Amino acid sequence: MMGLLAGILLAGALAGLCFLYLWQGNRIQELTAASEEAREQLDAAVAINQILDVRIEEAFALERIARIAREQLNMSEPTIIRYVRLPTDESK
């Protein structure tokens, strides 16, 4: 009778361990997949961030700034620049 009980307990323990192994294995797979999905999302965010960086570069393109300065702010390049000699301390 004791032998039968020990056998049942052993079989139960073995079944439990098997279940634990399968459950943990499955969990690892799930977490790996979630991690991979998060990595893909990060990758996409980095890619979009880089595109935004380039769009910032585009916004600062010299031609665009010059066009806005001329057309929207009515600025123009000076046609004549005069440089003036300032008196030095000695000549004051």
Place this chain on the structure above:
Amino acid sequence: MYAYRPTNPSDPTARLRGRIVLAVFAGILLVILGRFVQLQILQHPYWLERAKASQERTIELPPQRGTIMDRTGTVLAVDVRAMAIAVDGINITHPDAAVSILQDELSLSRTELEAKVYRDSYFTWIDRRVDFDVAQRIRKRAEEADVYGLVLIDTWKRWYPQGQLASNLIGFVGTDGIGLEGIELAYDEDLQGVTQVARVLQGAAGRTYDVEIIEPGQRGSDLILTIDAGLQFICEEEIRAGVSRFSALGGMIVLLDPHTGHVLAMAQDEGYDLNEFWNSTSEERRNLAITYLFEPGSVFKVFTGLAALENNVVTATDTFNGNDGINIAGHVMHNADNESFGVVSFGEIIEHSINTGMIRVAQLLGEQPFYDFLSSVGFGSSTNVGLPGEEQGILRPVGEWSGLALAATSIGQSVAVTGIQLVRAVAVVASDGILRVPAIVLADEAEPRVGSESRVCSPATARTMLELMRTVVESGTGMWAAVDGFSLAGKSGTAQKAVPGLGYVAGKYTSLFAGIITANAPDYVMLVMLDEVRSGSASGGYTAGQIFQRAATRLIAHERLTPF
């Protein structure tokens, strides 16, 4: 009531029944075991391949191409993530929805899309360079609409944030990521990286479980150009304005640092949007500074003068007959506007660009020493600036010179040069007689450029010429180029254009001005060239000189140069 009644073991019917049941179970077990052996042992490789085929796929991610920047770090060309989109026309679900989504997100016509989506093929490209964010939207909308059969592949897209700036210099890459023109072509090997190969393990519904990198791949090397985007922009604006103002066919400005040989700007009136290079013509894409050949006209007197000074044939004060008309091999050569100057010094010959005086100087110098000097400053051979398609120019060997050649060459006729050759040679004056190989890419300081400079004349000779060129701007043919508050040096040129089969044609000129900023601190050398000015005077001093003046004024402000 049911009562347990044990079977009599001696009952032969019961024993037989028990054996039959045992045999059936044993048979079933054997079949299962047999199938197991078949699947797991005998057909193992086959089923392993099948499993891999459905769960694993090998993907190749093209390498990110190196970024091209100017010397200040301004990004001129960069790779950004993109998606290539294709369609599986055989297995696609809801093709109508797919067409609508693609039509909404991409600039493609419905007819064109329908032709691609309904094509009887497993793989048809829709667009190979879709912006990453747009592709993400397409993916999401396709999932929501149960569209399966769109294939999205990671790739890169070349982006030129400055648009048209320095387009003729930078060039572009094709859809397969290979450089096709300009810097992109010349430095393609450095800019390209190594493809990354990865094995991806996927479960049901395409869920990724593992990624194994098989080949790590490598990003392409970045490239820093010697160009200054700010100066390039100034030069492009001024040459465009100048070509328009003087109704010229075209024009260019090349700006060089004479102490390093760095090209700071390589501008021309025509350019194209690098982000839409397919809309440009080959003529618009041409880089004039290295491919356009022209006669340098009177700018060449700088080199005749340098050769004469270096060979001790003349001094700045030696005098010559500067009157109009000199007979060379039965051909009379004239001054501009047939003007006579009487007895003039060598300095005045440069200052007022007197043809007859310079021809007499060249006669004193002789053919061989003159040719040797011109060769030493790089005429007739490419500058090795490192750009594809560079022309060598034309400087015939002395053995092929006619009786007219010495005189003609001394005033910049019968030779042909490129813009980069001419500006580099003028830089000799600004660098105390050192000729440098022009550079377009900032060299690695650990690897100095071997043989990149050579002395072609003494510092004294170069400084004498610099002083004479200062008088050109102060009181000679280059007065239009003067900038208030600064002492500049320069030389103008107006060369008649030779048309194949017709020779020199009246009314067709190349107008030039080569200037040094400043005469006191010669840190910049600028060449302005206009092709066929068609409104008013074509004089190089008047036309190219004024463009030089405007560009130099802006350069001085940009670089915050000190006046006086």
